[in-house]
Amino acid sequence: MIARWSGPAIAVAGAACILSIVVAHPPGDDRVSAWLLWTALSVSQVLPLFGLGVALSVIPAFPAVLGGGAFVAGMFSGFAVNPNVAHWFAGPAGASQHLYLSIPISGLAAGALLIAPNAARRWLAPPFALAIGAMAAITTRLTDPTLHDPAVQRLGLFIGLWIVTAAALGMRAFHRSWFHVPIRILGSWLLASGLLYGGAAIAAKPAAIEIPSPKIQTPADRPPADIDTLFPQFDQPETMRDEERPRP
Amino acid sequence: MVPSFNRRKTASAAIAAIAFSLLPTLAQAHIIHSGSGGFGSGFEHPLTGLDHFLAMFAVGLWGAQIGGRSVWTLPVTFPLIMVVGGILGIAGVPLPGVEIGIALSILVLGLAIAARWKPAEWIVLALISVFAICHGHAHGAELPNTADPADYAIGFVIATGLIHVIGIGVGLVCEKPYQGRLTRILGGLVALGGLYFLALAVM
Numbered sequence: 227m228i229a230r231w232s233g234p235a236i237a238v239a240g241a242a243c244i245l246s247i248v249v250a251h252p253p254g255d256d257r258v259s260a261w262l263l264w265t266a267l268s269v270s271q272v273l274p275l276f277g278l279g280v281a282l283s284v285i286p287a288f289p290a291v292l293g294g295g296a297f298v299a300g301m302f303s304g305f306a307v308n309p310n311v312a313h314w315f316a317g318p319a320g321a322s323q324h325l326y327l328s329i330p331i332s333g334l335a336a337g338a339l340l341i342a343p344n345a346a347r348r349w350l351a352p353p354f355a356l357a358i359g360a361m362a363a364i365t366t367r368l369t370d371p372t373l374h375d376p377a378v379q380r381l382g383l384f385i386g387l388w389i390v391t392a393a394a395l396g397m398r399a400f401h402r403s404w405f406h407v408p409i410r411i412l413g414s415w416l417l418a419s420g421l422l423y424g425g426a427a428i429a430a431k432p433a434a435i436e437i438p439s440p441k442i443q444t445p446a447d448r449p450p451a452d453i454d455t456l457f458p459q460f461d462q463p464e465t466m467r468d469e470e471r472p473r474p
Numbered sequence: 475m476v477p478s479f480n481r482r483k484t485a486s487a488a489i490a491a492i493a494f495s496l497l498p499t500l501a502q503a504h505i506i507h508s509g510s511g512g513f514g515s516g517f518e519h520p521l522t523g524l525d526h527f528l529a530m531f532a533v534g535l536w537g538a539q540i541g542g543r544s545v546w547t548l549p550v551t552f553p554l555i556m557v558v559g560g561i562l563g564i565a566g567v568p569l570p571g572v573e574i575g576i577a578l579s580i581l582v583l584g585l586a587i588a589a590r591w592k593p594a595e596w597i598v599l600a601l602i603s604v605f606a607i608c609h610g611h612a613h614g615a616e617l618p619n620t621a622d623p624a625d626y627a628i629g630f631v632i633a634t635g636l637i638h639v640i641g642i643g644v645g646l647v648c649e650k651p652y653q654g655r656l657t658r659i660l661g662g663l664v665a666l667g668g669l670y671f672l673a674l675a676v677m
Contacts, residue, residue: 269513269628333628341550407546408639415628415635418553423627425561426614 233396240388257371258378265369266385270329270423271362275386277336277416278358279393280409283401285348290394293351300359301386305367305379307360325368327427332361333420340413344406362386516629519613520637525576525671526609530634532583532664533602534641539649539657540592547595548602549638553631555603556610563614573675575608581668587661590654 244262253260265271278297282290335354342350366382397405520526530552537548562569569575582601585591613630648656 268625270625273628410546410550411635411639414550414553415631418557418634419628419631421554421557422560422631425557426564426627 229395230399233392233394233399236388237392237396240384240392243384258375258381261369261371261378262381262385266366266382270333271365272389273419274329274332274336274358274416275362275389276393277333277340277412278355279390280397280412281336281339281347282351282355282390282394283397284344284405284409285351289348289351290398293355294390294394296352297355297359297390298383298387300356300361301363301383302359303356304360304363305383307364325365327424328361328364328368330420330424330427332358332365333416333423335361337413337416337418337420340409341417342413359386513625513629516626516631517633519616519630520633524667525580526613527637528664528667529576529579529583529605529609530637531641531644532580532587532661534638534643535645535657535660535664536583536587536598536641537638538642538645539587539590539654539661540598541649544595544598545642545646547599549635549642551599552602552606552638553634555606556613556634559607559610559612560614561610562607563611563616566615569608569611572608572611574672575605576612577668577671577675579605579608579668580671581665584661584663584665584668588658588665589661590658 244267248259248263251259253263278293282293285293335357339347339350339354363379363382363386366379370378372378520530533548533552537544537546540548559569583605644660645657648654648660
């Protein structure tokens with residue numbers, strides 16, 4: 227009974243915690259609260275974590291626990307690593323938008339894990355969970371609105387663990403034999419969105435602004451100018467009326 | 475012959491499933507938008523064109539009709555190959571006759587369902603891969619500069635996948651009553667739609 231309902235209970239408890247944070251600190255007034263609601267819980271962040279949880283729910287208990295541990299280790303390593311590492315992925319266009327490919331990489335890892343054959347999934351789970359955890363931590367660091375508040379990292383870790391644990395325990399408790407069909411379809415969605423997003427970032431060329439090259443004039447190009455012909459009005463007497471003045 | 479209660483129940487479920495499959499096109503104006511170019515915008519994109527909707531629905535329907543592994547291999551393969559076409563479209567690689575390809579995809583898929591054609595899996599996958607390239611290219615070429623490309627891509631892929639899932643659901647429900655004639659009728663209707671789009675593309 228406890229094992230069956232632990233997943234949904236964790237899901238409800240986590241949602242209640244997030245709700246209490248948002249109510250206590252309205253997103254309009256608090257940057258961390260706004261980040262929590264619009265960035266940390268955005269579809270692009272939640273879906274790979276949910277995919278990892280689903281993948282852990284369909285493998286035996288030991289590799290699943292190992293995968294969960296690897297996810298936490300990945301998150302800590304992502305927080306500990308030098309932020310300059312993310313700049314290795316700065317090549318593709320719009321690197322700041324796709325957070326140095328951290329979102330497509332976690333989507334691809336979760337999608338590949340879900341679509342893999344059952345026998346391979348248990349071996350792939352720990353390394354892929356490590357990668358997803360590291361990418362989640364890098365995303366948290368890159369989107370941190372405070373730049374230094376350790377509370378944001380703790381919140382990122384909490385959200386990651388919450389989604390993965392709730393999905394893994396909930397899906398494991400209510401497992402059905404036909405789950406392999408929606409699991410693979412979900413995997414293909416994660417793979418396709420990761421490929422589309424990452425591929426679009428690599429394939430898209432930022433439109434270059436066409437600036438006409440300035441015509442460089444050397445003194446030799448210019449005709450010899452006579453100073454008297456350049457400003458003829460200066461040679462006119464002061465008494466001349468305006469309409470009589472030569473137009474330049 | 476009076477249908478039995480179970481048969482009647484299944485027939486009702488089939489009608490409900492067909493009605494449900496029409497919902498996305500009817501309800502497209504009610505999709506929640508998460509801002510310009512976000513999840514909502516990406517989700518809406520595959521639903522706005524009837525040609526894309528029909529083809530993706532037919533992929534799910536055909537997979538369910540063939541049965542076995544095809545129930546999931548078809549809807550898994552289609553979005554993955556569609557991405558290749560999408561990236562080609564984004565990169566500006568020209569693909570001549572893409573509109574004709576899209577119309578042909580609807581026609582061929584509809585005819586395959588109507589004729590209850592069940593070829594080897596690799597033939598089915600090869601066929602839908604060609605069609606997926608055409609659909610992906612058209613979407614990729616139209617891909618706007620979005621405010622949130624990650625959410626846009628995810629919304630786009632999920633909407634595509636959901637149309638497949640609706641097709642699978644309708645197909646699985648319609649396969650049981652009347653020896654699968656409902657599925658074949660749906661296939662015929664899809665083929666008619668394909669003819670219409672082919673005429674539009676050629677003219």
